[in-house]
Amino acid sequence: DTAVSQTPKYLVTQMGNDKSIKCEQNLGHDTMYWYKQDSKKFLKIMFSYNNKELIINETVPNRFSPKSPDKAHLNLHINSLELGDSAVYFCASSQRGGPGWEDTQYFGPGTRLTVL
């Protein structure tokens, strides 16, 4: 069974369009994340939700809006897509627990977004 899944795997779209990427985890975790990996392979956190509450928002343009309908899902909606949004987007999850929060993050397979 896939622990963290994302759909779609590939997404090709025109500039100006609005698109969504979906993420689901079946690990029972409380916390989910979105990371962006750009063309230079640099991975950077975008958002994190804990129990459906936003806890990290790393100065991402407000064209990006995460939505967490429940603990197992964190979707990423992107409005007015730009060329610079082309990247691989990774969803991840972890079980927050204990004072150290040294919990492992589990990543999905990624969604490759190409904006033309």
Place this chain on the structure above:
Amino acid sequence: DAKTTQPNSMESNEEEPVHLPCNHSTISGTDYIHWYRQLPSQGPEYVIHGLTSNVNNRMASLAIAEDRKSSTLILHRATLRDAAVYYCILRPYGGATNKLIFGTGTLLAVQP
């Protein structure tokens, strides 16, 4: 956030041990040392983490210097499947958030 420094790339032969170094001279007493790796066209995966003592798990070993300013990830017998980018990441104990801050990592090539 404390910074880590890793070589851009390393090469190894299959079935030989690999030692991947990481320098973190500004590490604080509450920083854990985490290692993740990213296989080609996949998401990152957890490898190992530690605080002060050396750690072993089924994937690798982590050797931490006594002053904690450096650490080494050890793959005991490299396989072709271990070819990946390896990231050394510092995470504060009890930090406000659980985010991972990735650097550029070390690209490990494994030759048959």
